[in-house]
Every structure is written in C-alpha cells, then in structure tokens.
Amino acid sequence: MLEIGERPWGKYYVLADEPNFKLKRIEVLPGQRLSYQYHFKRQEAWTMIQGTAKITLDGVDKIYNYGETALIPLSAKHRIENVGEDLLVFIEVQTGTYFGEDDIVRIEDDYKRD
Secondary structure (H helix, E strand, C coil): EEEEECCEEEEEEEEEEECCCCEEEEEECCEEECCCEECCCCEEEEEEEEEEEEEEECHHHHHECCCHHHHHHHCCCCEEEECCCEEEEEEEEEECCCCCCCEEEEECCCCCCC
C-alpha cells in the first residue's frame, strides 16, 4: 500500500501512483457519499467490486452493481453514494496530467469540506 486515506465517508488505498496513472481501492460506508465534484487535470474510471452505488454524473443518477464501470470524463461533475446495506468497494483508475488531491473542486459536500 502506498497510502491510506481516512475520510468521513470511508477510506481509500493508493495501490499504484505512476507518472501516467493512479490506481485506488475506495471503500464507502453504507448511507455515505463523496462530495459532488470535478477535476481539471484527470478523468476517472470506477469499477464496482462490492455493493451497490448510485453515481451522479453531470446531474444524472444511475445505479451500478458488481462488475459495472462508470467513466468520468475530464471536468464532468460527479459523485458516488453507497445506497446498499453493505460496504461499497470500487476500483478507481485515474488518467490525465496530475493526480493530487488538490485537483478536487467540490460543488457540494455533506461534511462541509472546501
């Protein structure tokens, strides 16, 4: 593990951090969701490996289950929420030019973060 990040909604594990991609395992607690956000320098692909997710992409909600993948284009507004009773786990592949946490622009956040 390269990094483990604790968040109010759950935690993430950085599995790989290379110049041209970043790979994370993300766990979201039941009833929790990440901020509604976008990025200037990266796009993401989220593949569900456990649980049920509601993903909001540019204002449109869709349910995702095991094995399904959501593609998050550069600058698209997005959010993921655990709508199941079990832990939601997904793999995030980031591609782009920069992968720092400071490339998160939060539009709405349940935990009052900037």
